Amino acid sequence: MIITVTMNPAADKTVEIESLKRGGLNRIRKAEWDAGGKGINVSKTISELGMETTATGFLGGNTGREIEKYLREKGIRSDFVAVDGETRTNTKVFEDNGMVTELNEPGPYITAAQEEELLKKLEGYAGEGVLFVLSGSLPMGINTDIYARIIEMVHKKGAEVLLDADGEAFRKAVQYRPEIIKPNKEELAQYAGVPEFSSAIETAKAAEALTDAGVGMAVVSMGAEGAVFLEKGNRIFCPAIPVKACSTVGAGDAMAGALAYAWENGMGMEDKIRLCMAVSAGAVTTQGTKPPSKELAEALKSRAVFTFLG
Numbered sequence: 001m002i003i004t005v006t007m008n009p010a011a012d013k014t015v016e017i018e019s020l021k022r023g024g025l026n027r028i029r030k031a032e033w034d035a036g037g038k039g040i041n042v043s044k045t046i047s048e049l050g051m052e053t054t055a056t057g058f059l060g061g062n063t064g065r066e067i068e069k070y071l072r073e074k075g076i077r078s079d080f081v082a083v084d085g086e087t088r089t090n091t092k093v094f095e096d097n098g099m100v101t102e103l104n105e106p107g108p109y110i111t112a113a114q115e116e117e118l119l120k121k122l123e124g125y126a127g128e129g130v131l132f133v134l135s136g137s138l139p140m141g142i143n144t145d146i147y148a149r150i151i152e153m154v155h156k157k158g159a160e161v162l163l164d165a166d167g168e169a170f171r172k173a174v175q176y177r178p179e180i181i182k183p184n185k186e187e188l189a190q191y192a193g194v195p196e197f198s199s200a201i202e203t204a205k206a207a208e209a210l211t212d213a214g215v216g217m218a219v220v221s222m223g224a225e226g227a228v229f230l231e232k233g234n235r236i237f238c239p240a241i242p243v244k245a246c247s248t249v250g251a252g253d254a255m256a257g258a259l260a261y262a263w264e265n266g267m268g269m270e271d272k273i274r275l276c277m278a279v280s281a282g283a284v285t286t287q288g289t290k291p292p293s294k295e296l297a298e299a300l301k302s303r304a305v306f307t308f309l310g
Ligand SMILES: Nc1ncnc2c1ncn2[C@@H]1O[C@H](COP(=O)(O)OP(=O)(O)O)[C@@H](O)[C@H]1O
Pocket: 183, 184, 185, 220, 221, 222, 223, 224, 225, 226, 227, 240, 241, 242, 243, 245, 248, 249, 250, 251, 252, 253, 255, 276, 277, 280, 281, 284
């Protein structure tokens, strides 16, 4: 069973304009709406691959109700804590020259009682064979140790964790040794205290410091460059599968969804990597933050190329 936790969900509004004029009037050519936020995108991907998943976290207001309706229509079970404020809307501005500008709102304030209610729910789900996906930024009112606390709590009951977070929340949580992490290269560089990595091997070495410290598997996504996979002493680099890009927003979440699906289904390393590369490349071809169809992901799998890094 896979439970996704989205502390700060969002309606993703993807808009297309010719070119963004700062301080001027911008006419939108086309707008697309998606239920989003990192964990919700992970649930959308898992569901598209044909597996059941439950989405949890905090939802509020009309936007929250719209997201629940969307999940219901997609057949994704949702079990959110209701909050007083309005779930945020994140606007993604796509210009004709390929430039993407993201405007992410802060989201509603979460009270201590609402946090407690979510933790109780998660504890109730925790057990052997359960994988929790903890991903995304934290809303106001939630302390940066929340992911660390959840990992400690669910590990005690035999559950496993995939973590996709950044900053302080990531730093604190990795100390509790999640089974899987999926930072992108910027997030890992920030953790390692360097401005950027100059190569895949440098990226792999930084991630290895975490697998050496007890994290089970690390996948570092590198956007259009590809991804590095570290598991059981293997360092593998895969260049991104070339596709016609439509929207790269949500590609990281699609990869995390594929990873969670592959992990829960006990796939071997090669199959796991092929699925991650195919699903994330497929997500880039869809509009907004929609995952690719299972058929497209299956068709792309054979195009993943592996390089073992020394
Ligand atoms: N332009 C692209 N073409 C093909 N695949 C891509 C492209 N951009 C991203 N991907 C795939 O999506 C994965 C996740 O993208 P990335 O941007 O690193 O994630 P995040 O959204 O977490 O920052 C990459 O590792 C790659 O496999």
